[in-house]
Amino acid sequence: MKRINGQELKQLFLSGANNLYNHYPEIDQLNVFPVPDGDTGMNMNLTLTSGSKEVKNNNDESVEVISRLFSRGLMMGARGNSGVITSQIFKGFSEACKGKTSLSVKDLAKAFVSGKEVAYKAVKAPVEGTILTVIREASAALSENIAKFATIESALSFLFLEAKKSLEHTPDLLPVLKQVGVVDSGGAGLTVIIEGMAKAAKGQFVERIENLAEGEAISNVLSTPNGKYAGAELSESEEGYGYCTQLLIRLGKAGDGKKPFNEERFKNFLSNHGKSVVFVRDDDLVKVHVHTLTPGMMLNFAQQYGEFLTITIENMSEEHHNIEHGHAATDMESNIARAKAEKENNAPLKEYALIAVSSGSGLDEMFKELGVDVIVSGGQTMNPSTQDFLDAVKKAHAKNVYIFPNNSNIVLAANQACDVLAEDEKVHCYVIPSKSIPQGLSALMQFSSDSDPNTNFETMKSALKNVSSGSVTYAIKDTDIEGVHITKDYYMAMRDDKKVVACVPDKLVALRELVKSLIKPEIVVMTIIAGEDIKEEDIPSIQEELQNLYPDVEINVFSGKQPVYSFLIGAE
Numbered sequence: 001m002k003r004i005n006g007q008e009l010k011q012l013f014l015s016g017a018n019n020l021y022n023h024y025p026e027i028d029q030l031n032v033f034p035v036p037d038g039d040t041g042m043n044m045n046l047t048l049t050s051g052s053k054e055v056k057n058n059n060d061e062s063v064e065v066i067s068r069l070f071s072r073g074l075m076m077g078a079r080g081n082s083g084v085i086t087s088q089i090f091k092g093f094s095e096a097c098k099g100k101t102s103l104s105v106k107d108l109a110k111a112f113v114s115g116k117e118v119a120y121k122a123v124k125a126p127v128e129g130t131i132l133t134v135i136r137e138a139s140a141a142l143s144e145n146i147a148k149f150a151t152i153e154s155a156l157s158f159l160f161l162e163a164k165k166s167l168e169h170t171p172d173l174l175p176v177l178k179q180v181g182v183v184d185s186g187g188a189g190l191t192v193i194i195e196g197m198a199k200a201a202k203g204q205f206v207e208r209i210e211n212l213a214e215g216e217a218i219s220n221v222l223s224t225p226n227g228k229y230a231g232a233e234l235s236e237s238e239e240g241y242g243y244c245t246q247l248l249i250r251l252g253k254a255g256d257g258k259k260p261f262n263e264e265r266f267k268n269f270l271s272n273h274g275k276s277v278v279f280v281r282d283d284d285l286v287k288v289h290v291h292t293l294t295p296g297m298m299l300n301f302a303q304q305y306g307e308f309l310t311i312t313i314e315n316m317s318e319e320h321h322n323i324e325h326g327h328a329a330t331d332m333e334s335n336i337a338r339a340k341a342e343k344e345n346n347a348p349l350k351e352y353a354l355i356a357v358s359s360g361s362g363l364d365e366m367f368k369e370l371g372v373d374v375i376v377s378g379g380q381t382m383n384p385s386t387q388d389f390l391d392a393v394k395k396a397h398a399k400n401v402y403i404f405p406n407n408s409n410i411v412l413a414a415n416q417a418c419d420v421l422a423e424d425e426k427v428h429c430y431v432i433p434s435k436s437i438p439q440g441l442s443a444l445m446q447f448s449s450d451s452d453p454n455t456n457f458e459t460m461k462s463a464l465k466n467v468s469s470g471s472v473t474y475a476i477k478d479t480d481i482e483g484v485h486i487t488k489d490y491y492m493a494m495r496d497d498k499k500v501v502a503c504v505p506d507k508l509v510a511l512r513e514l515v516k517s518l519i520k521p522e523i524v525v526m527t528i529i530a531g532e533d534i535k536e537e538d539i540p541s542i543q544e545e546l547q548n549l550y551p552d553v554e555i556n557v558f559s560g561k562q563p564v565y566s567f568l569i570g571a572e
Contacts, residue, residue, distance in 0.1 A: 001152045003102045006066040010055050012197040013070050017048035019196025019206040030185035040185035043079040050077020062101045067094035082186030084278040084289040092118030105155050109146045112139040124277035129174025131186030138163040153201035160198040163191040244314045245295040247288040251306040259304045296409050313385035353398030357406045360562030370444045389417035400453040402430045406440040430457045436469035438570020469496040472510045472567040507566045518571040529560035529568040
């Protein structure tokens with residue numbers, strides 16, 4: 001073929017996506033950069049699948065239309081660092097197709113060069129030895145040698161060979177790859193995509209192999225030492241990996257209360273508070289990928305400029321830990337889970353369901369005893385994402401769902417989940433804005449299955465006003481807060497109004513000071529939840545001591561086994 005039209009280009013894209021699907025588990029095993037979390041192949045596969053859906057049933061003959069739809073689909077579904085970069089390669093490809101109904105060999109070469117340029121612009125701090133290197137070197141080689149090729153198939157075959165050559169050299173550019181003995185996972189994914197496109201051009205369209213065990217590796221460069229996940233060979237840095245945060249934002253319009261969008265300011269904020277920044281804009285849509293220790297800060301900043309369409313926040317340290325210890329789900333496990341979910345989804349919807357955020361086995365049991373249907377793991381140091389709440393709502397399978405965030409940093413994500421569900425006529429989602437575990441427990445006690453949805457919502461929300469909360473936790477550094485000196489590793493007693501009432505070496509002394517601060521004439525009940533650092537055998541004596549000090553208040557002490565917080569207190 002000397003030229004290809006839109007439908008022929010579609011076949012190239014679909015073949016490339018299918019080839020990636022057939023090899024994504026192998027690509028996962030290569031994943032060590034920027035974080036060894038073993039998900040590059042999966043993320044790129046989901047990205048390409050999203051693009052494929054946009055073009056699969058489209059019969060337009062124009063390469064401009066097909067490339068634009070494919071690019072838009074990739075962006076909407078882009079996941080992970082490499083997935084977002086891949087979406088930008090094909091965005092650049094699409095830009096080079098504007099105004100064209102077909103592509104010549106020269107046009108094809110220019111499209112891949114354009115893809116390289118757009119991809120590099122999207123990455124705040126480009127790193128060589130990655131997918132960026134592969135697209136740069138392969139597209140440059142094709143452009144420089146284009147006079148040698150008279151057909152699309154010969155050009156794509158050459159591009160694949162050059163991509164493969166570049167891929168094999170990535171360990172020379174990125175020491176972490178050489179340390180483990182693998183090539184770059186994102187670069188491998190792109191190479192596989194190009195191979196699939198090249199095969200389709202030669203009339204060898206790649207079909208999906210649903211049984212991945214039947215798939216054949218493209219070359220031995222995809223192998224890993226001893227068949228292990230490459231990430232398992234690496235140790236976590238002192239700082240930790242943080243959270244892989246991905247946002248798709250629709251920018252606001254004049255008059256809707258959102259700030260005018262400033263691209264440079266947005267990029268600077270991302271780079272100042274995170275790493276592995278990839279920023280993408282397509283008209284009114286902005287796609288963000290960043291590794292950060294403060295995902296909540298990212299959400300608050302981004303929301304100034306528009307509304308979230310999708311939010312994904314993943315704990316990369318946990319992902320790495322699971323891979324390192326062999327906890328990754330098998331295909332069989334995934335199939336069983338999928339079948340179970342399908343069965344549940346076909347069942348009639350319940351009238352009510354309760355969802356609560358909790359951290360600690362004891363707390364989980366307390367919430368379940370109060371009728372909570374789904375527990376979402378999280379807390380101060382691990383904030384659940386909007387997607388976590390959407391998954392929980394799906395699992396709850398009810399007409400009216402109440403979410404108890406139980407932390408001020410989690411309320412936003414819960415609200416965002418309900419906003420996403422607002423158009424679903426079958427499900428009504430309510431957020432009870434509980435800012436602490438005690439508040440959540442108190443509100444839950446007011447739920448009545450005999451009341452209508454709005455009455456329940458208002459009653460539970462009102463209950464929050466009657467609860468004063470506090471906590472005892474350890475200080476991580478020396479500082480001063482409103483006249484109180486904070487000493488590292490001492491125990492802070494802090495009320496929910498952020499007032500620090502004590503910072504002392506003994507956690508029980510801190511508890512006494514906090515209880516004293518919360519006691520008021522109107523308080524009749526105090527609930528104290530002991531953390532995982534408190535021995536269960538010590539709980540009766542703690543309760544007895546406090547009850548003797550405050551005989552007019554009913555004091556109950558339970559074992560919550562929560563991390564970080566030695567004690568959580570609610571007074572009402």
